Every structure is written in structure tokens, then in C-alpha cells.
Amino acid sequence: MKKLLFVFCFFVSPLMIFSQENPAPANETINVESADSQVYNMAIDLKIQDGTTAQVVSDHKAQHQTVTGRPVVLNINGGNFKAAVRFTLYQVSADNLMLLTQSTIAFISEGHRQMRSIAKSIPIKAGEKILFFPMGVLNDGEKSGYNCMLEMLVSKYQQQQPVSQE
Amino acid sequence: MCPDVEILSSFYDDELEDSQKQFVKTHVDSCPHCQKKMAELGLISDAINAEEEPDFKMAQVNTWNKIMDIIDREEQKHPKVNFWQRRFQISFPAAAALVAAFIVVLSLSVVSFYMGKHTTSSPATPELNMTDASDTLFNDDNIFDNSAIEFDIPAINTFIHAGEPLLIKEVDFMNRNGNK
Numbered sequence: 583m584k585k586l587l588f589v590f591c592f593f594v595s596p597l598m599i600f601s602q603e604n605p606a607p608a609n610e611t612i613n614v615e616s617a618d619s620q621v622y623n624m625a626i627d628l629k630i631q632d633g634t635t636a637q638v639v640s641d642h643k644a645q646h647q648t649v650t651g652r653p654v655v656l657n658i659n660g661g662n663f664k665a666a667v668r669f670t671l672y673q674v675s676a677d678n679l680m681l682l683t684q685s686t687i688a689f690i691s692e693g694h695r696q697m698r699s700i701a702k703s704i705p706i707k708a709g710e711k712i713l714f715f716p717m718g719v720l721n722d723g724e725k726s727g728y729n730c731m732l733e734m735l736v737s738k739y740q741q742q743q744p745v746s747q748e
Numbered sequence: 749m750c751p752d753v754e755i756l757s758s759f760y761d762d763e764l765e766d767s768q769k770q771f772v773k774t775h776v777d778s779c780p781h782c783q784k785k786m787a788e789l790g791l792i793s794d795a796i797n798a799e800e801e802p803d804f805k806m807a808q809v810n811t812w813n814k815i816m817d818i819i820d821r822e823e824q825k826h827p828k829v830n831f832w833q834r835r836f837q838i839s840f841p842a843a844a845a846l847v848a849a850f851i852v853v854l855s856l857s858v859v860s861f862y863m864g865k866h867t868t869s870s871p872a873t874p875e876l877n878m879t880d881a882s883d884t885l886f887n888d889d890n891i892f893d894n895s896a897i898e899f900d901i902p903a904i905n906t907f908i909h910a911g912e913p914l915l916i917k918e919v920d921f922m923n924r925n926g927n928k
Binding site for chain 2: 729730
């Protein structure tokens with residue numbers, strides 16, 4: 583009886599040990615056609631605005647292609663201001679999208695370093711222009727200083743046809 | 749009055765103090781009874797000194813031999829059994845409980861083995877030290893990933909933190925400003 587128990591334990595113990603391991607999930611196949619329709623082009627325009635004169639003193643443009651669920655990441659490096667912003671698009675229905683903005687801002691104000699993180703979302707449609715003010719909006723005449731504004735235009739990605747050489 | 753035997757014995761062994769020794773000697777010289785006792789003590793002493801000392805080493809060897817004999821006899825009564833040939837007696841309830849516990853552990857391990865095939869483990873979330881987060885943001889160029897879009901704006905030190913970040917459609921923003 584004891585010999586039998588020993589032999590049984592000998593063969594079962596590896597099963598007990600390896601059962602604790604978590605095997606990697608099997609690779610899932612991706613439907614390329616459906617994924618193609620979820621590719622978007624994000625045109626981003628960063629404007630630095632003088633709060634008192636409302637004049638744009640600096641303008642930077644960038645374009646990025648992304649798919650829903652994959653964030654577009656911006657790093658903004660200023661003097662007393664740095665920001666890391668993630669824009670993520672989510673498909674709600676065929677025409678409707680949800681734009682999620684996660685931003686972490688660090689700035690030095692009156693000698694003190696401050697850091698704020700916030701997440702905001704807005705329902706959008708392709709072709710609509712969206713504005714994001716990571717430092718908030720300056721009220722007219724209240725403060726003198728510079729403000730930062732991001733303009734975004736999300737559109738469906740259209741693959742460019744190769745130019746025929748004739 | 750004669751001294752008792754203990755005192756006479758001490759006198760014989762020369763263990764008395766000088767004053768007592770003198771007193772006892774004077775008495776013994778004049779007392780035939782005590783002289784007889786002293787003679788007896790002398791005989792006893794001679795007899796003791798004449799005897800040979802017992803052989804302790806031999807006695808020790810004999811004792812060990814006896815002990816070893818006892819051990820041999822016990823071993824012959826209960827011979828050593830190999831571990832694999834030894835028999836255990838276990839009560840039926842204890843055996844049933846043991847088997848039940850084993851089956852439970854085995855079934856749990858099998859279940860967890862098959863569950864593990866269909867679940868994915870989430871990677872450990874890295875801890876963010878909040879005191880260093882601000883430093884990280886100021887010193888690290890890419891906080892999120894390496895494919896981040898970099899905007900190096902002019903080093904203006906008069907950026908104003910006007911309030912909570914605002915995410916708004918351009919149309920709504922224009923309407924809001926138009927209403928003001």
C-alpha cells in the first residue's frame with residue numbers, strides 16, 4: 583500500500599508543481615479587414631498663445647496614425663512647464679468615437695513645483711475639431727502670461743495610392 | 749570515665765588536637781579497658797590494610813558485558829525490519845481522511861492547471877513613487893513610450909496655470925466664448 587502511494591505521489595507531484603504556472607495565451611488571429619477600418623489619422627496642432635494679446639507666438643504641427651485603443655503620446659517641453667499627454671480613440675459605434683485624454687503636467691509656479699494628472703473624455707465624430715487646454719483656459723484680462731492649446735482633427739485614415747510612373 | 753569508641757578511633761588515627769590527644773593518652777595508659785579497645789582498633793586497621801583493593805576496571809568491563817548481553821537478547825526478540833518491509837497500522841477513519849485530503853489537493857491542482865490555460869496573468873503594475881514623479885517628468889524626455897511626439901516649445905517661463913485642463917469641441921468653445 584505504501585509503495586503504491588509513493589509511486590502515485592512521484593508521478594502526481596510534477597503535475598501539482600507545473601499546475602501553478604500560467605501558460606501564455608494562444609495567439610489570437612487579427613481580422614485585418616476590420617482592423618483597417620479602425621485606423622485613424624490624428625492631426626495635432628500645438629499653439630502657444632499670449633494671454634493678454636491672444637496672439638499665437640508659437641505653432642507646432644504633427645500628424646500621427648493610430649488605431650482605436652492605441653494611444654498617441656505627446657511630450658511637451660517648455661520653460662516652466664512640461665506635459666505628457668496621451669490621446670486614445672475608442673470606437674463606440676460605426677461613426678461615433680470616444681476620445682480619452684490622459685495628461686500629466688508639471689509646472690513651476692512662484693518657485694514651487696506642482697504636478698497634476700487628469701483624465702478626460704469626450705464623444706466625437708471623425709472630422710470634428712477638438713481643443714485641449716492642458717493648463718486650463720485663461721480668462722480675458724485676468725492674467726498676463728502664456729497659455730498652451732492643442733487642436734486635434736481626427737479623420738479616417740485613407741491609404742495613399744501609389745503614384746504610377748508613366 | 750572512658751572516652752567513647754569514636755574518640756579512641758580518632759586518637760588511633762592521630763586526628764585529635766594536641767590538648768585532647770594528651771588527655772586521651774594519659775587515660776589510655778592507665779585504663780586496661782581502653783588499652784584493650786585500642787588493641788582491637790589496631791587489629792581492625794591491620795585487617796583493612798591487609799585486604800587487596802577491588803579491581804574496578806574489571807567490574808566496569810563486566811557491567812558493560814552484561815549490558816551488551818541484554819541488548820543482544822532484546823534485538824533477538826525484536827529483529828530490525830527494513831523501512832520498506834515495516835508494517836504500519838493505521839485506523840480506517842484516519843486512512844479515509846488521508847485519501848480524501850489527497851483527492852481534494854489533486855483535484856484542486858488539476859482544476860488550477862486547466863484554469864491557467866484559459867486565463868492571462870496581468871503583469872505586475874509598476875509602482876510610481878509620487879515624490880519622484882515630478883522629477884521624472886522634468887528629467888525624462890519620454891515618460892510614456894519611445895514613440896512619443898516631441899514638442900519643444902520656446903523656453904517661456906511665464907506659462908500660467910489657469911485651472912483644470914479643458915477638453916472641448918471647437919464648435920462648443922466658440923459658442924462659449926461668443927456667449928460671454
